[in-house]
């Protein structure tokens with residue numbers, strides 16, 4: 253029997269509550285709706301890290317960032333780390349990565365046989381394939397800070413060229429073309445869209461598409477309610493003097509935040525159009541039913557919640573992402589409420605491609621949940637970044653900072669995470685249990701790190717050791 257195909261689609265920085273299947277009814281995402289309606293919607297998926305590089309590394313290797321040393325951007329998986337594209341490639345799959353991978357160095361293959369590169373929208377200076385495409389069309393790629401209305405909107409401009417030149421359209425068109433040309437052999441492809449990551453830059457013709465919708469208001473945080481907020485704000489304020497950003501998003505007015513959100517949603521609809529093109533190709537080639545489609549994002553975006561922007565912390569808007577799975581054996585229109593992590597994706601990809609799992613894999617495969625969504629595979633999920641970590645049990649979320657700061661949220665009773673209860677004596681038992689779990693997780697990661705960095709004993713050292721042991725044994729006691 254012919255092997256099944258894998259089409260892994262990611263967006264960048266897409267929080268979960270940004271699609272109709274997660275309650276945002278006005279969103280126009282017919283193709284994502286189709287995938288959701290014909291597959292399984294995971295309602296509780298958390299990322300391993302609230303930042304691009306670390307989160308994506310776990311999607312590649314099925315290990316937490318602290319095990320493989322990728323706790324911040326600009327780090328890379330150590331050479332020899334088993335990654336799914338390489339493993340399925342050895343099993344006869346044709347593999348490609350199309351779009352933004354955020355590898356370091358940015359243009360490496362990363363275990364894929366082929367890449368069509370379109371990196372982060374703010375990294376406009378990288379001569380990637382999108383850059384070449386624009387050049388061939390006589391266009392320049394300038395910094396998004398030069399796009400119309402960037403400064404006055406604090407980072408929600410509109411795209412400077414025609415829609416067909418937008419990075420998300422380039423990624424979708426490249427992917428559709430690749431699938432059209434190559435989709436005959438079993439394939440495993442990662443298509444990675446640069447949006448809805450900031451700048452929130454839909455094409456001009458789409459910038460007003462959510463103008464008359466009831467845009468959700470940001471969650472109001474306050475320093476009194478959450479004493480960690482000052483530390484968090486300080487981190488985001490850094491962006492004003494950064495040449496790539498040139499704005500301080502913490503100064504945003506309600507109207508500016510509203511515009512961020514409208515533009516953010518428009519770029520998701522733009523991506524959805526592109527996903528439609530890919531689905532059409534798979535339908536035309538009659539391979540849609542033999543293809544697994546997995547859709548998720550590498551982390552969310554606060555979009556003004558708690559006075560914050562972008563990512564880096566562990567609020568729901570930053571660590572909870574959409575996850576849709578469609579394909580052979582996946583029940584149509586099904587949902588799964590169990591707690592899952594993006595560390596569970598890589599072993600699932602290997603199951604989908606009937607490829608062997610390396611011993612290094614930490615996460616369990618999501619296949620078990622696809623077969624039985626009621627039977628949990630994780631009691632806890634973890635998320636990591638340099639100097640801070642989170643554990644979540646599906647109700648309580650505990651975060652520990654290197655400064656000693658703590659957060660404890662009862663996400664069930666306080667879904668907006670307004671009240672930090674880390675000093676609430678009635679919850680000290682729960683806090684203590686979660687803290688233990690976090691320590692156990694970090695210790696497990698540490699011991700796995702030791703295993704992977706242990707160097708085989710040098711033959712001469714081994715000879716001396718053996719000789720000494722022999723000598724000791726020959727001494728009469």
Ligand SMILES: [Ca+2]
Pocket residue numbers: 264265303304305449550551
């Ligand atoms: Ca990202």
